[in-house]
Amino acid sequence: MIPSRGHPLAKALGHENHIIKKIDSSDVEDSLKLTPTICESPFDDTSVIPSNIVFSAIKASGYSVALTGDGADELFCGYSSFGNLNKLEKLLDKKFDFLIRFPGKIINGLLSRFRYFDLERLFMNEKDLLVDLSCNGFKKREWQGIIRSDYDPLHYVTTILKDLSGLRPLDKWRILNLKFKLPYQMLYKVDRASMFNSVEARPLFLNNDIIDAALSISSSVMMEDGQKTILKKLYQNQIPHSGWNLPKTGFGWKTNSYEKIFNDEANSFLKRQIKIDGNALLKRRKMHHKRAYYGLFSLVSWLESRM
Template sequence: MCGLAGMFDGTGTRPMDRGLLRRMTDTLVHRGPDGSGLFAEPGIALGHRRLSIIDLAGGAQPMTDPETGVTVVFNGEIYNFPALMDTLAGHGHRFRTRCDTEVILHGWKQWGAECLSHLDGMFAFALWDPRESTLFLARDRLGKKPLYYAILPGGLCLFGSELKALACHPDLPRDIDTEAVADFFAYGYVPDPKSIYRAARKLAPGHCLRWRRGGEPQLRQWWDLQLAPTAGDPADVAAQLEIATRRRLIADVPLGAFLSGGVDSSAIVAQMALGMETPVKTFSIGFGDRAYDESAYAGVIASRYGTDHTARQVDPDSFGLIDRLAGIYDEPFGDSSAIPTFQVCALAREKVSVALSGDGGDEVFGGYRRYLWHEREARVRRLLSPGFRRVLFGTLGKIYPRADWAPRMLRARTTFQELALDDVDAYFLSVSATTERQRRNLLSLDVRGQLHRSDYHPIEVLRDHWRKADGADPLKQAQYADIKTWLPGDILVKVDRASMANSLEVRAPFLDHRLLEWGVNLPASVKIAGGEKKAILKQAMDPFVPADILYRPKQGFSVPIGPWFRGPLRDMVREALTGSLLSESGFVDAQAVEMLLNQHQGGYRDNSRILWLLLMFQGFLRHDAASRP
């Protein structure tokens, strides 16, 4: 796992500043502490930081093919590189290393841009082909590895694994994108392909960008999740998960696994234990608050499989990490589980360089509570006309008492409101980090005015993907939308930045693209059966994981920020949110922020989620101001 950065002159061959390239590359030292390399000639510059995982001696980058001069910098792992080496050798290619990076070079020589369809893994790379004066940027199918780019006036393209690399360039405009701010307060993250800066973009998952000097940059989607009915049984799930896990055990460095005590991480540890000759090194994080602590369940799995288990407790005392989050994520990022994710990555890095995780199990097999409610509500919507639903449920939603504090099953007002809406509008309501009213009150008049003039609403992010899954069953539509938004925008960003900040590589077997394509396309009836989420996965894991872990209520990897904001972090959060930086930013209404604080700290309402978003936005503003020239 590594970090890359670079510059490309799309209009000519202006000299490249090697000192600037080195500064861009060195901002990514955490992603690659084991080595660095630079390649620069007129019109093109590529930089790399390396975390050595495979072929420790022979995988230095940038890597250049001596015959063609094609040069690549690459971040990620290609799991099928041994098989690809054999295939390419059959076409006459000769390899100098046993490194997956060289497979990309030879794959480009053999297939051009179509080499992407041959790559099985997680990757982002930048490739320079001097024969055609062409820059080629590519990102893996699901967006496991990040890649930002910006095209400046005059045709200079900047690119890098993290936004901080681009921000090193003095000519990058740092104007904040108002639409991205609205998206952040709606979703809790800035969805692809936007970034928080108007001038910078994320290369979207499954996309590539090709730019021949003197021409125009061409953006193309090279992969999409195809939705088509399929069949399967628990035995198929177990077999596919075993294969996906085994593929991810290739490493020339120590390897372990995260173990939360939930279904997904327990399933991965079980598969690893069955396929490894030595005890699996496992790592878990616990909390002093038992309502948030799953460490006892992690201990059950560790004991069953005889793992070399390490656990650590996270409490408010260790919450100094809040100040570091803005620098780690570069953009506002509102998932509070970034805290324990960082801590478990730091814990794992003490003993291993690679860790497997259970990420993706919920998206693939229908594990989120919102899927269950969405599928049930969608069935009701199909029985009643839109007009009747809007009148009946819209009225009930207005008169029924608000109960935001209660479990979902007791929040009839929310259910009535969603039943009055179309599927996509209702799903947006269920995935939103804040309510429409909260955003309307919170965002400043100026921001609301800009959004009104541009006729922009954050639901458009979700609606664009919803249309592409038109005709699929309601559960599959929701899964497709999550795989395009929530998964790359929240889950994968959280894990990538937290792990890379600790120079740790994380691999996710559930996100093997073959397993994902098959699992998403299973009938809804086997994923959610009798109200049981991930039913087919749980049946498949029944021989490997105890029933009290498989069938206990889903807990999630969350932190008790609500009580912390009223207790040990009370003064810290108030000082941050009522200071001049946030109030003078022009993005939020200071009186609305004060009211949210008073309600929460007075015990009248749980505003912890929106307060956390504000705290992360304030942290971004502070970091952005400090990093400007």
């Protein structure tokens, strides 16, 4: 937590036993080096880096159990993707295919030449958009043609979607988050980082009663006043603090030197081992470059550990 926000919050809540850790670049570098050991598999979510630092600080302070907020964004529509999808939802109606989807195939071909424009989602159909949103690292549209394989790594997502026919896109996205991204990305990260530091993480929002209550509220109602508003209103009545008005921020790796972790030498190794050109993938990447570099770093580290 940012000290300027953490101290006033702890004071307002009356918490005397709180931990606020100031993180410097050496903490980040040390944690980055440990991520291959922590994850034991390729994992492209950079938030595992600060997660390890947090659980390490908790352990160093003498605690063995930590409560986490995992599941709140999935249950109460907190991610920015919910807000973005809510705006696009009406355009996903098949009646707009003639006006949007078909001309979009031509427009996308032109836009793909420009690295910093990523407007392809505007022209996707519902299924393709939901699958694209489910990808944390490289999107399928970014690696198609570079990685040649008969295996579809997104078959889990498409299988889940088959059982959700008849639901509106926002409801499908909420369930996809709960069934796919939460267990295989968020909870995996928390479990790995906490257990690495011998800390037991308990995600309090995944209590059965809370899950049942949240899922009894439609996504439409959840999004009436914005992302995660219902949850904020519930807690505002109990915790009066201006922190509720702060914008949602990411919990990832903040750096401008991410390109140092995947260089030409690492790319040559990757091409020798599995015939994948990481630099070609990076050229396809339009946004969130740190995830791309970190994903390749994670893959190379995993391959090296198996040699």
